[in-house]
Amino acid sequence: xxxxxxxxxxxxxxxxxxxxxxxxxxxxxxxxxxxxxxxxxxxxxxxxxxxxxxxxxxxxxxxxxxxxxxxxxxxxxxxxxxxxxxxxxxxxxxxxxxxxxxxxxxxxxxxxxxxxxxxxxxxxxxxxxxxxxxxxxxxxxxxxxxxxxxxxxxxxxxxxxxxxxxxxxxxxxxxxxxxxxxxxxxxxxxxxxxxxxxxxxxxxxxxxxxxxxxxxxxxxxxxxxxxxxxxxxxxxxxxxxxxxxxxxxxxxxxxxxxxxxxxxxxxxxxxxxxxxxxxxxxxxxxxxxxxxx
Amino acid sequence: xxxxxxxxxxxxxxxxxxxxxxxxxxxxxxxxxxxxxxxxxxxxxxxxxxxxxxxxxxxxxxxxxxxxxxxxxxxxxxxxxxxxxxxxxxxxxxxxxxxxxxxxxxxxxxxxxxxxxxxxxxxxxxxxxxxxxxxxxxxxxxxxxxxxxxxxxxxxxxxxxxxxxxxxxxxxxxxxxxxxxxxxxxxxxxxxxxxxxxxxxxxxxxxxxxxxxxxxxxxxxxxxxxxxxxxxxxxxxxxxxxxxxxxxxxxxxxxxxxxxxxxxxxxxxxxxxxxxxxxxxxxxxxxxxxxxxxxxxxxxxxxxxxxxxxxxxxxxxxxxxxxxxxxxxxxxxxxxxxxxxxxxxxxxxxxxxxxxxx
Amino acid sequence: xxxxxxxxxxxxxxxxxxxxxxxxxxxxxxxxxxxxxxxxxxxxxxxxxxxxxxxxxxxxxxxxxxxxxxxxxxxxxxxxxxxxxxxxxxxxxxxxxxxxxxxxxxxxxxxxxxxxxxxxxxxxxxxxxxxxxxxxxxxxxxxxxxxxxxxxxxxxxxxxxxxxxxxxxxxxxxxxxxxxxxxxxxxxxxxxxxxxxxxxxxxxxxxxxxxxxxxxxxxxxxxxxxxxxxxxxxxxxxxxxxxxxxxxxxxxxx
Ligand SMILES: Nc1ncnc2c1ncn2[C@@H]1O[C@H](COP(=O)(O)OP(=O)(O)OP(=O)(O)O)[C@@H](O)[C@H]1O
Ligand SMILES: [Mg+2]
Numbered sequence: 001x002x003x004x005x006x007x008x009x010x011x012x013x014x015x016x017x018x019x020x021x022x023x024x025x026x027x028x029x030x031x032x033x034x035x036x037x038x039x040x041x042x043x044x045x046x047x048x049x050x051x052x053x054x055x056x057x058x059x060x061x062x063x064x065x066x067x068x069x070x071x072x073x074x075x076x077x078x079x080x081x082x083x084x085x086x087x088x089x090x091x092x093x094x095x096x097x098x099x100x101x102x103x104x105x106x107x108x109x110x111x112x113x114x115x116x117x118x119x120x121x122x123x124x125x126x127x128x129x130x131x132x133x134x135x136x137x138x139x140x141x142x143x144x145x146x147x148x149x150x151x152x153x154x155x156x157x158x159x160x161x162x163x164x165x166x167x168x169x170x171x172x173x174x175x176x177x178x179x180x181x182x183x184x185x186x187x188x189x190x191x192x193x194x195x196x197x198x199x200x201x202x203x204x205x206x207x208x209x210x211x212x213x214x215x216x217x218x219x220x221x222x223x224x225x226x227x228x229x230x231x232x233x234x235x236x237x238x239x240x241x242x243x244x245x246x247x248x249x250x251x252x253x254x255x256x257x258x259x260x261x262x263x264x265x266x267x268x269x270x271x272x273x274x275x276x277x278x279x280x281x282x283x284x285x286x287x288x289x290x291x292x293x
Numbered sequence: 294x295x296x297x298x299x300x301x302x303x304x305x306x307x308x309x310x311x312x313x314x315x316x317x318x319x320x321x322x323x324x325x326x327x328x329x330x331x332x333x334x335x336x337x338x339x340x341x342x343x344x345x346x347x348x349x350x351x352x353x354x355x356x357x358x359x360x361x362x363x364x365x366x367x368x369x370x371x372x373x374x375x376x377x378x379x380x381x382x383x384x385x386x387x388x389x390x391x392x393x394x395x396x397x398x399x400x401x402x403x404x405x406x407x408x409x410x411x412x413x414x415x416x417x418x419x420x421x422x423x424x425x426x427x428x429x430x431x432x433x434x435x436x437x438x439x440x441x442x443x444x445x446x447x448x449x450x451x452x453x454x455x456x457x458x459x460x461x462x463x464x465x466x467x468x469x470x471x472x473x474x475x476x477x478x479x480x481x482x483x484x485x486x487x488x489x490x491x492x493x494x495x496x497x498x499x500x501x502x503x504x505x506x507x508x509x510x511x512x513x514x515x516x517x518x519x520x521x522x523x524x525x526x527x528x529x530x531x532x533x534x535x536x537x538x539x540x541x542x543x544x545x546x547x548x549x550x551x552x553x554x555x556x557x558x559x560x561x562x563x564x565x566x567x568x569x570x571x572x573x574x575x576x577x578x579x580x581x582x583x584x585x586x587x588x589x590x591x592x593x594x595x596x597x598x599x600x601x602x603x604x605x606x607x608x609x610x611x612x613x614x615x616x617x618x619x620x621x622x623x624x625x626x627x628x629x630x631x632x633x634x635x636x637x638x639x640x641x642x643x644x645x646x647x648x649x650x651x
Numbered sequence: 652x653x654x655x656x657x658x659x660x661x662x663x664x665x666x667x668x669x670x671x672x673x674x675x676x677x678x679x680x681x682x683x684x685x686x687x688x689x690x691x692x693x694x695x696x697x698x699x700x701x702x703x704x705x706x707x708x709x710x711x712x713x714x715x716x717x718x719x720x721x722x723x724x725x726x727x728x729x730x731x732x733x734x735x736x737x738x739x740x741x742x743x744x745x746x747x748x749x750x751x752x753x754x755x756x757x758x759x760x761x762x763x764x765x766x767x768x769x770x771x772x773x774x775x776x777x778x779x780x781x782x783x784x785x786x787x788x789x790x791x792x793x794x795x796x797x798x799x800x801x802x803x804x805x806x807x808x809x810x811x812x813x814x815x816x817x818x819x820x821x822x823x824x825x826x827x828x829x830x831x832x833x834x835x836x837x838x839x840x841x842x843x844x845x846x847x848x849x850x851x852x853x854x855x856x857x858x859x860x861x862x863x864x865x866x867x868x869x870x871x872x873x874x875x876x877x878x879x880x881x882x883x884x885x886x887x888x889x890x891x892x893x894x895x896x897x898x899x900x901x902x903x904x905x
Contacts, residue, residue: 038416089610095415096363100555101609103365103548107602225427228420236417263435270424277421278409478766485765485772486751486758489744493752496741503701504819505727505756514762560743 005138010254016144016213018250019151021269023206024227025234025242026158027199033237034175034195037087037098041106042203043224048109049075049204050216051117058124067124072204079200083193106221113218121215129212143212150209154202155243171195226253229273235283244284248272308480325469329462338461339577344468345529347569350553351475351562352522357551358559359488360515361495363419365547366406366426370520372433372542374399374527376440379448379537388451388458392471395528396521403520407513426547433539446537458532468529475522479562482518491515523550545598552601556608558615567616575600654679654855655823660699660709661879669695671879672709677823682849682856684866686890687876688899693859694736695879697825700857701733702726713823727756732821734812736828736859742801746792746811749800750783753818786814790844806837813844817852824848826858830865842868863891875899 027042039045053071056062062070086105090098123129131142162168174181174191182188207216214220229249234241249269257265276283329337349371356362374395381391410421433440440446450459458467482488490511493501502508531537549572557568576597612619653676662670670692677683685693698704700711702723710719713729721729732753741749757779760772787793790810795803800811809829816824829845830838842865848854849869860866866873866887873890875883883893890896 032416038419086606086610093609094361096357096361096419097555097609099363099365099416099419100551100605103551104602104605104609107548107598108606111596111599111602225423228423232417232420263431266431267428270428273424274409274421274428277413277417281412281417481766481768485768485776486755486760487762487765489748489752490755492744492748493741493755496743497739499703500735500739500741501752502703502723503727503733504752504815505724506752507722507724 008138009140010258011251012140012148013144014251014254015247016147016250017253018230018247019147019243020206020210020223020246021227021230021249022243022246023151023154023202023209024224025231025246026239027203028227028231029234029236029239029242030195030199030202032231034171034192035087035091036095037090038095038102039196039199040099040102040224041109041221042199043221043227044106044109044113045075045079045200045221046203046207046210046223047113047216047218047221048078048207049200050207050211050220051113051122052204053208053211054117054122054124054216058122064124064126068208071208072201075204076197076201079203080193080197082200083196087196088189088193110218110221117218119218121217123211123215126212141213147209147213150205151243154205158198158202158239167191167194226269229269229276232273233276233283235285238283238285241283241285308484322473329465334461337465339573341461341465341468342533343569343573344465344472345526345533346549346553346573347566348468348472348475348529349523349526349550350557350565350569351472351479352519352526353550354554354557354560354562354565355479355482355491355522356515356519358554358561358564359483359495360491360512361415362512362515363415363551364422364516364519365419365544365551366422366424366429367519367523367550368542368544368546369426369429370399370402370523371527371530371546371550372429372539373402374524375531375537375542376433376446376527377524378528378531379446380439382449382451388453391451392525392528396525399524399527400517400521402524403516403518404513406520407516408509410516411509411512423544423547426542426544430540430542433542440537440539443539445539448531448535448537451532464529464532467532471525471529475525476562479522483562487511487514548601552605554615555605556615558617561615561617564615564617567620571604571616572601575604653677654714655700655857656712657696657700658710658712660696660706660711662695662699662704662706668879670699670706673876673879673881674709675874675881675884677855677857678871679855680849680853681871682845682858682869684858684860684870684873684887685876686860686863686866686873686896687882691876691899692879693876694827696876697733697827697857697859700726700825701731727819727821730820730822731825732816732819732823733825734809734816734827734829736831738805738808738812740800740808740812740815743799745797745799746795746803746814747783747787747797749811749815750786750818751779753815754779754782756819782820783818786817789817789847790814805832806834809833809837809841810844813841817848817854821854824854824856826856826860828859828861830860830862838862838865841865845869867891 024042024046027045028038031037031039049071052074053068056070057064057067060067082105087098087101090101126143128142128146133140133142133145162172170181170186171191171194173184174186174188175195178188181191207220210220226249227246230246231242232245233248234243234245249272252272253265253268256268328340332340349367352370353364353367356364356367377395377398378391381394382388386394406422406425410418413421434442436442437444450457452458453467457463490501490506493504493506494508494511494515498508534541553565553568553572555568556571557564557566579596579600608615656676657674659672659674660670661668661672673692673696675683685696687693695704699706702718702721706719710717712718713731718726718729741752744752758775760769760775765772787796790813792807792810792814795807795811800808803811809832813826813829826845829841833841845856845858846869849856856869858866858870870887872885873883873887874881875890875893875896877895877899882895882899883890885893
């Protein structure tokens, strides 16, 4: 019984961490599907979102919900601007350039955050901090539960958005065939910037949900590397895939930390990533194809 | 402007275009050999560091600049080379053996990572090599029986033909020698079918295949060569730092190697040298002006990486040809002076080439 | 005397039968054209021959040898060269380098000897260079020899791609829409080159082409495709006036 409860606890914690990976991965996938770029700064955008929330809530004393919402909008606006000002310029350059560009941007964001908010971990009071839920003797942190619930809700909202709103459908169309979308009168460039905005907003949600669990600090963007594993496991083109991939990685990581010697937890996500790429490069939810001549 | 009249096909396959080139390269070597008699030990040390990074930069350039394969894991190769060198020397193996072995052993790892990544497109490769790099980095840290973990690993002073290779001068000459050899091998590579096959893969895999190029073989080869050269650089690096710390071989270092090829100019060996100078001297430059910067910017802890990031962004946005590309343009501008052509400064427009199947 | 034979080949993508039970043979020394509306499966046939796609059924024979299982990179070595509909040159290399890459399948020197540039390597390089110069002279590309492909106009690139294929010294040359994107004069020039390739170099050509003037000018035989199926095969005039072909082009979907 003791063991089973412990195991369940690990699974829940893992799932919560995995939701965060999944949310970051979701940002990768949205951007990748639309523009064939991978945003290596996605984790750092999450970090910025977390810090925005910290400023609004801890500094300006806003209510948690209002502060969080504003931070998400702010980060989304930042994502929009990032695409409109910087990334749009490199369309057509080799993918390598885009990788390095976003990596470089990540360094800049980190430095900016360091100057503005310092290099120490910070946190702010949330409705979920240090509270627990008792489910028939199974004690779960509300912070972890809020991550899982928040992720599920967000996914529901995104699903409705992409399938039921004009803008969402236009985004899907532009991702599938730029040229056709353009001819149909969809302003493809603006739509792409909006996709960047959504990805950034989702990353901000991840940062805010994560803050009661692990605080906010300049280097939290390195979680993005684990999110790659999630995206790749999910097939790098599939949104549900990214989330499932994230949860799988999160749980496997927790279990590895518990059952395997020290040091293995750190490499779990990377090992899963490489194994996926070698054994099943199309991921669990295939949506990959080669080039056509 | 110097016009080049070609009278013989051989002119296109020699390493220098005319006698002038040969003269300048020769002069450069002589100057480099004499420098330690002129400059202070500090600068010799710094230059040695530039050579070490230039060697690693050549490894990166062959992979990224010529074959178009993105690697964010070359720091791991450097680390493997460095630990191999240090461990072998600690077991009393002589330098003439350890150096090539460090390269070859690392080359094996290159094949190891190259083989499974053959089918991956550019972006997947970047992610896979990033993962590989961080796994290797963790192994360095946790496998303390071999690497000494966070206690570090002291690198013994090597002997070469009975003379100890030590101090700034020793490292300087050793690195210079290795750099020249590596540049020579790479230049040979690039003027033969091997190098052309690499370029072909970079520009179009589909038609490379139809030209009879075995993609898997040449990609693996590119990884092996890149790892071999980076392993050599790692061995030099071990002597340069004299004490190996497991967290030295992290993503930031890999990014520095990529910065070398980007800032220097993709697809040119000259660019590697410019890039290495830039990447090594930038921190020095910052250190010098640190106290004069306003608002205490100079004491900001993340200054260096953020400057790397900033420079990368600027280069990619505004001068994808890198320093070498800019240099060529300026040279042309001066040579053609009154007849300058605006078009030679304008960016070539490129269009999105989808790698996707629709 | 057939040089190449396709025997009942087929491939499907999802629900689309891109090529459906197609059989034909190409005689040595002829120019064999494939025509058909967009999406008929012409390029797919080339991709099958150059082994980029694997046919789901049927066999391919070249010089009476079954090449259905041979990997793509060995096709050039057998003597089959191709061009691409949308130009697949090595854009960041010079014209000369592009042609030299075409010589790849003729290189015999080992890795280590290349790394130290042994005299044997030098000798072979000079031979490749001579062949490349022959092609440059044949196509009149002298003035672009050291220009980067990215800086060349579209029409010239089309010619360079032809040149690169010729450097392979093929027995069979596959040309995918050699005239697309060219103006009338350039197209005529292309026609003359194809005739020279056939007559002077003795190379057999399979050509996919939409421009019926060019097809009539150079072809010995023409095959018309629609929806992946052969609808007519014969002399250019026969095929052009074949009722099915007329219907495929005019009726479009019908
Ligand atoms: N790799 C692929 N995946 C999916 N469908 C494909 C693929 N290659 C070709 N097709 C489909 O097969 C059919 C034939 O295409 P193909 O490119 O051979 O046409 P084509 O005759 O060359 O036309 P065009 O004159 O436009 O070049 C088309 O419907 C195309 O969409
Ligand atoms: Mg076609």
